[in-house]
Amino acid sequence: MAEDAETVQPSLPYHEPSIATILVQSSFLLLLNLINALFDRLLYCGLLGQVLVGIAWGTPGAKFLSIQVEQVVVQLGYIGLIMLVYEGGLSTSFPSLKANLLLSSAVAFTGIALPIALSYTLQGLLHATPLQAFAAGAALCSTSLGTTFTVLASSGLSQTRLGVVLSSAAMMDDVVGLIMVQVISNLGGDNGDITAVTILRPVLVSLAFAIMIPLSCRYIVQPLTVGLNSYRKASPDIMVSRLLTLHRTALTIHTLLLAGLVAASSYAGTSNLFAAYIAGAVVSWWDSEVPHPPEHMAAVRQDREGTSTNDEPRPQKQEPKESPPIAPQTTASIHSASATTGPAVYQRYYHEAVSKILQPLFFASIGFSIPITRMFQGAIVWRGILYTVLMMLAKMACGLWLVRWSFPFEKLQHLLSRSKPRMRLPSIYHFWQKHNPTARHETSRATTPVPHDNGAELTLDNAAAQPEAVPSQHGQEQTPHTCLAPKPVSLQPALILGCAMVARGEIGFLISAIAESNGVFSGPRGTPSSSESEMFLVVTWAIVLCTIVGPLGVGLVVRRVKKLQETRDGDGRNVLGVWGVG
Structure with a gap:
């Protein structure tokens, strides 16, 4: 008992760190931010550079950082990941999500199902078990949000329909990937024993959160907010009204919601x-x-039209088509209200710490778990490249949803409408546009005039800037570019979507690292210990190569689109067709 009392210290003695420790840790932080800026400019994937710094400074490389420091980096880095995902939630645009929900869901489902299905080829390549193949597919079904948003902003496609579909599908893929993280963690914690509770519990709890929280917001939070706003309007000088206009109050509410x-x-x-x-x-x-x-x-509205809250440019959110009228307000009142919005609070209190410290530490911590010295074995390299090709094809298939296929029923309906012009047939909805056979053919030129409500003519060149409904000849409202937007010149939109979905990134690294640390990727009993991490190495090859090739492919296609657009400036037609308008 006396020895235990002597070993327990009432406080931690303060010791000045050595100059070697100061130089190593300061260079570590500085290099993480420097290489992030460099890789973002060259490859649109700064996170990959931060992973490489983690490999070099951590256990896989030079071992400049001690094990204790690496453990602290992992813990702080995970806080950065939480804040990164929280910021992704802040950037959600509900009007855009509702308008393209069906198409985005189809793209996201393809991006999830095909990688998992093709991952079962690892049973032949590496003699993997079905559980190991599923874990590998779960890691490769995600899409890098940071890379996606950066590519959209740099290519100028953030406000287009293509950009909305891409960002929504990438977000859905990562939401499923986040659920997979918990499933894989549970499978590893149970030592590979698969039970119904192991798989269904995180899925059902996630569905409960996804259903109950929106219902609570709709039927509890919204009525309370409306009632409180009415009370504040009737008594503008009460203390509650002044308190709710403070940015510190918004910070407290947002932080408590996130932590809770x-x-x-x-x-x-x-x-x-x-x-x-x-x-x-x-x-x-x-x-x-x-x-x-x-x-x-x-x-x-000012926040949506302004800059992003992160170093990586985010796609700007589209405004709702039916927004309430805004009464004239002074600049001071609008500025005061803008301090309480989610992006403004995040920008003011969290952005600098997350983007410069916590987020780089997370990607560096992923690098700590990559055994780079073993990745260049001959058998691992060719298997990793082959698996990478399969995973690239699985995500490239998402672009097929943007290719228009002709269906016999549409042709029959078009022929009937031509034979009987007065017959009004129901419109067919498909992913390209709302096709009405009584309207003009969709291959009309982009400069075809459309009657506007004030008598002026509206062309598709400015249709994106004026998305309001336009009355048709039958008295119904329709969006100008919905029925008259032209076809793309080629398969460029499908290629852009497919290449952008190829990049994996943070969630893929996270799932594979958890699967390896929990023993999911370990070989079956009786196999040599030297082959226990082959699955993890092959999956890591696929994640790294996809994260590099995806943004490069998007850059090449966008460059080609710009050249085509320059050659077609005379006819005024958008190369991307309906996908190039807002």
């Missing part, structure tokens, strides 16, 4: 990253969809 949902999801048995995304989406919904005073809605 993350803690609740962890204890309930689902991914706390999924809860972080829901927390950000709730804040975004409350800012943009719930009725507020006019100055608050003007501030939200």
Whole structure:
């Protein structure tokens, strides 16, 4: 007992760190930010550079950092990941998501199902078990959000329909990937024993969160907010009204919401990253969809039209087509209201620490778990490249949803409408546009005039700038570019979508690292220990190569599109067709 009392210290003695420690850790942080800027400019994937720094400074490389420091980096880095996913929730645009939900869901489902299905080829390549093949497919079904948003901003496609579909599908893929994180963790924790509770618990709890939280927002939060706004309008000088206009109040509410949902999801048995995304989406919904005073809605609109809250450019959100009228407000009142929006609070209090410290530490911590010295074995290299090709094809197939296929029923309906012009047939909805056989053919030139409500003519060149409904000849409202937008010149939109979906990134690294650390990728009993991590090495090859090739492919296609557009400036036709308009 006396020895135990002597070993327990009442406080931690303070010692000045050595100059070697200061130089190593300061160079580590500086290099993480420097290489992030360099790789973002060259390859659109700064996260890959940060992973490489983690490999070089950590256990796989020079071992400049001690094990204790690496453990702290892992813990702080995971906080950075939570904040990164939370910011993704803040960037959710509900009007755009609703308008393209069907197409985005189809793209996301393809991007999830095909990688998992093709991953079962690893049973022949590496003699993997079905569980190991499923874990590999789960890691490769994700899409790098950071790379996706950066590519969209650099190519100028953020406000187009292609950009909305791509960002929504990438977000759905990562949400499923976040659920996979908890499933893989549970499978590893049970030592590979697959039970119904192991798989169904995180899935059902995630569905409960995805259903109950929106219902609570719709039937509890929204009525309370409307009632509180009415009370504030009747008594503008009360203390509650002044308190709710403070940015510190918004910071407290947003932080408590994030911490509460993350803690609740962890204890309930689902991914706390999924809860972080829901927390950000709730804040975004409350800012943009719930009725507020006019100055608050003007501030939200100002945030959407302004710059992003991260170093990596985010696609700007589209405004709702039917927004409440904004009464004239002073600049001071709008500025005061803008301080309480989700992006403004994140920018003011979290952005610098997350983007410069916590987020780089997370990607570096992923590098700690990559055994780079073993990745260049001959058998691992060729298997990794072959698996990479399969995973690239699986994501490239997502672009097929943007290719228009002709169906016999549409041709028959078109012929009937021509034979009987007065017959009004029901319109057919498909992923390209709302096709009405009584309207003009969709291959009309982009400069075809469309009657506008004020008598002026509206062309597709400015249709994106004026998305309001236009009355048709039958008295129905229709969006100008919905029925008359031209076909793309070639398969460029499908190639852009497919290449952008190829990049994996943070969630893929996270799932594969968890599967390896929990023993999911370990070989079956009786196999030599030297081959226990072959699955992890092959999966790592696929993630790294896809993260490099995907953005490069998008850059080449976008460059080709710009050249085609320059040659077609005379006819005024958009090379991307309907996908190049807002």
